[in-house]
Amino acid sequence: MVRRFKRGTKYRRGSRTHGWGRVGQHRKSGGSGGKGMVGFHKHKWSLVMKYxxxxxxxPFYGKHGFKQPPPISIEWRPINVGTLAELVKELKAEGKVREEGGKYVINLLELGFNKLLGGGTIDLPVIVYTPIASRTAVEKIEKAGGEVRIIHVIHR
Structure with a gap:
């Protein structure tokens, strides 16, 4: 015959608390003053003040931070001018950079970058196509004899 109750339940019949202490323990949320954050402005206010x-x-009240919806936010993939200068020889060997009039022509979007920053130094004359470039990056590239051409891209 199938046993419908665990042995412990049968054993504790008639004991009132079934092993859960003297007064009213092991109940549902009524024993703790409500579920979750219920009562933090009423009977649990002392917990809010204490913790x-x-x-x-x-962190019990108020709004905390802001998260932009994914269609609005843009994932920036920046590269520094110094890193770009180091990559030019490798990119030329791979055929991802062409040469026009003694200047290397680099399209950052084709390389997977969408922002040019001014960290590092560059001494090669380069023409860089990028959606966004910082002021210092433009100054350093122009000082080296190159130029930055801004291309307009719809970000998604």
Whole structure:
């Protein structure tokens, strides 16, 4: 015959608390003053003051931060001018860079980058096609005898 109850339950019949202490323990959410954050403005306010940050109620109350919806935010993939200068020889060997009038022509979008930053130094004359470039990057490339050409791209 199939046993419908665990042995412990049968054993504890008639004991009132079934092994859960003297007074009313092991109940549902009624024993703890409500589920979750219920009562933080009422009967659990002392918990908010005790565990919240400096009596303000944080992190229990208020809005915290802002997250842009994915269609609005753009994933930036930057590269520094110094890193670009180091990559020119490798890219030329791979055929990803062409030479026009003694200047190397580089399209950053084809390389997987969408922003040119001004970190490092460059001494090669290059023509760089990029959607966005910082002011220092443009100055360094022009000082080396190159130029930056901004291309317009619809970001998705």
């Amino acid at each position: 919240g940050e400096s009596g303000t109620g944080w």
